[in-house]
Amino acid sequence: MKRLLHIECIKLWNNRSSRVLIISYFVLLTSIALIAAIKFDIGPIQFHLAEQGIFNFPYIWHFNTFVAAIFKLFLAIVIVSMMSNEYTNKTIKQNLIDGLSKKEFIASKFLTVLVFAGISTLFVFVVSLILGGIYSDYTELSIVFSDMEFLLAFFVKLVGFFSFCLFLGILVKRSAFALGFLIIWSILEQVIFGVLGWKFVSWETAKTIKSFLPLESMANLIKEPFTRLNAVQSVANQIGEKLDLNYQVHWYEFLLVAAWTALFLYGSLALLKKRDL
């Protein structure tokens, strides 16, 4: 396992564009902390975003994992190109001839994905802990470490998304086209939802079907946190709107994303085995 990671590390770290993207991704993750700096000072009205409760434990876990997941696109580029570059440079052929098995090849890529997702989760954990420590109104340990399932959801979400990227890299073999395909697919999921609800089944059923699609199931793991804010809810109450949303992470949502991850890995290996290089 260490050997496979080392192989991948040599490949990735010495590639300048990958290195720049990886570094900028982690810098961006850390920059969530900059939200704390958002301050308006308009005469008598003083608005300091950090004081609005977004950095309260345990809400911060939800908020930060949601925001951090937006940056995953940076790593998606790295992962898609680390796969498709093996095809364009034909180095995948040489790797196999040199004695890497096809299973090991996929395993080395997947291990890299796990490491990326793991480090991202650790980053978000540390940044949130520090931000919360500074701005949270509650600092009792039992509150600080509640709702930790959002971190697990974040990890699973990244692994699932990156596995999808790996699969697309193998399927399409060209990084630009694979990324294009990723964007088209995300639109396609909405189109499927629209067409189903419009012509075939009820909107309710269409929504359920949509929640089984890969990108949507990953998005459902961490739902938008904004309506959960006290400030937003009190505004909603004032205009007579009742926000009744379910923010929890459910076990079946984990299972769904895990199933997609397994499917993408299996699909990648099957494609690699079936094709002549």
Added chain:
Amino acid sequence: METILTVNHLTKKFGPLVAVKDLSFTIEKGNVYGLLGPNGSGKSTTLGIVLNVVNKTSGSFSWFDGNTSTHQALKKVGAIIERPNFYPYLSARQNLRLVCRIKEVPYGQIEEKLRLVGLWDRRDSKFRTFSLGMKQRLAIASALLNDPEILILDEPTNGLDPQGIHQIRELIKKIASEGTTILLASHLLDEVEKVCSHVVILRKGVNLYSGTVDGMLASHGFFELRAENQQALREFLENLPAVSRVEEENGLLTAYLKDPMDAVTMNRLCYENQIVLSHVVRRKESLEQQFLTITNHQDAQ
């Protein structure tokens, strides 16, 4: 003798096209093999199959004693097929380190092999800055990193300039002289003739001949003759029992032998029959002629 590779009834189809048809051969340790055949005869496909990058349609192959998985066996093999494939953004040394990791051998051999192919001075240059000849030499260094049981080379001199071709050939000879088993696929027959002891000849995916080079050239050769009286010489030769046929080209008579005969005997026989030769040379057929005979023979069938 120790067997390195056994190929049994291997067949590969690309849709309706049969690239390799029922191919069988074995590779023994210590020999230098040539895999011969014109372009598109299935050489690269065959190598691709045994190297785990092309899927076979039917048949089987086994490495060494047949008990190791293909990818484990490949760690003891050094192979270069077609173009040298490396990471363009890595230096020569970084690329070789990667190969060491894959083959699970220590980094210790990198310097020795880079020196062997004359690239030590360029060890820290990126692969993309290399000329084709240098890329090919780096590929050879990479294939030798694990001191392989067998070195597989697929048209290693393809696309190189005469100097590059010469360098690669010298390298191959040097490696062969150290006792490494080599499988050299090529359509350049003089290349194969110079270094190989055994040949497998393919045409349209069919195995036409497999055995030693000497065995292939087992015919008794031919004489090139000229005399003052060509007509008398021709008649005399056609009646000689050791001669199978006579051809005339550019004023030279070529007599093909079916039984062995040396030049002295031929000269004496002619003289005894009042024919004075002005030119007599005994030749062996080259691999090229033999190759063309074998492949054309197949065409005629």
